[in-house]
Amino acid sequence: MVELATDLTVREVARAAETVLGRTVQVTHATDIARDLAVDSLALMNIVMELEDRFDLSIPLDRLATVQTVGDLSELINKLRVKA
């Protein structure tokens, strides 16, 4: 079940990235956000803003320090959702 929730979150991350970047993206848990998606710091913040709205959740930017992959971001979101 946990795996399923994470997969759904990964899909939402991909959709948020597509909205912000204006192009289709292929992502897995292991996708490196900066390197593989060519996402700069500003685009990442915009993707996070998009995700906040999709999940109706606050994702403070300081939590992104440890986020490198799509999997990291999904885990962070799931953790914040549990807390909310």
Next chain:
Amino acid sequence: MGLLDKHLGYRAPLDGIRAAGADPFNVRFDAVLSPTEGMLDGRQVILLGTNNYLGLTFDPDCIEASATAVREWGTGTTGSRFANGTFAGHAALETALASFYGRKHAMVFTTGYQANLGGISGLVGRGDHLILDADSHASIYDAARLSQAEVIRFRHNDPEDLYKRLRRLGDQAAGSLIVVEGIYSMMGDVAPLKEIAAVKKEMGAYLLVDEAHSMGVLGEKGRGLAEAAGVEADVDFIVGTFSKSLGAVGGFLVSDDDNFDLLRIVSRPYMFTASLPPAVIASTLTALKRLEADSSLRLRLEANAMQLWEGLRDMGYAVGPHASPITAVVMPDQAMAVTMWNALLANGVYLNLAIPPATPDNRPLLRSSVSAAHTPQQIETVLSVFEQLGQEFGLLKRARRASA
């Protein structure tokens, strides 16, 4: 292998920009002739990207005050105010700033960047919430990191989005600090401050306005957007700079908070930096008095801003939503932005090339800032160059303006 290898991703784009002509990020002036003219490679250019809004960099009174101070007090303070003490000028300038804004307290920083860094990081810390406009200046983002506060961004100039994000925070919204800018430095657009102040009040948050580009520019008395929008009472903290309308370098924070003095011992960017040299303090104080006494500068600036913005808009260039001392022309792509920037320079117009991610919405910009010191003729010259080049490079469909 070197430590800088991690930045090599920037190498090719930077070399590409440099290969197109001059280096837009390393322009070297041989001389500066006036607030509006400089010499580049032996040629005279109109300065249209220097944020010198009131044109006071060559004001005779400011120069005289500065020269007197350097003779009387020496070239520098050689240390922080925490260690080396406060000179009379620092205290006088803080008193003058507090009185200008009608606030109890003011604090001077060594740069505008540090005013945000030191002010914001002193006001919020771990466990606090800091709510930033998405298009905030780098100094605000860096302050956010230094503060270790929980940072939430809201969509640029969107009070409803701000409200939504504050509501999401629940009980934690009360006591959070909202940070906005009076005039945004890239597009020259103004914050909807009245609406933002209403949200702030409803949610019980604090509000800090960075008036870096709006001090001396907006408001009957030149106090900035908070004054112009009639919401000064709802603004808890104002940050500003001396490096724009006041023609020098430095920054400040003003507030009515009774514990303001504590910032002087908790704000690291304040404590651990050498204080401003007396000459800078003296010219700034003189410029502030001029700003207060002479509203004609602001009116001239307004007229010049309108002339440039209307001229560019009427030609068919994509510009910001309203006239502002900052007028940015949106370029279709980076290659065209670099080409235009070089062509403008070759034709005697210096302005700023701004490229993503420093620009909103990933759009390359040609960013100009006008001064009260520009003459209508200089702006007319700039417009003619823009029109000629816009047609040459196919950015404009046809001649729309009758030539002057």
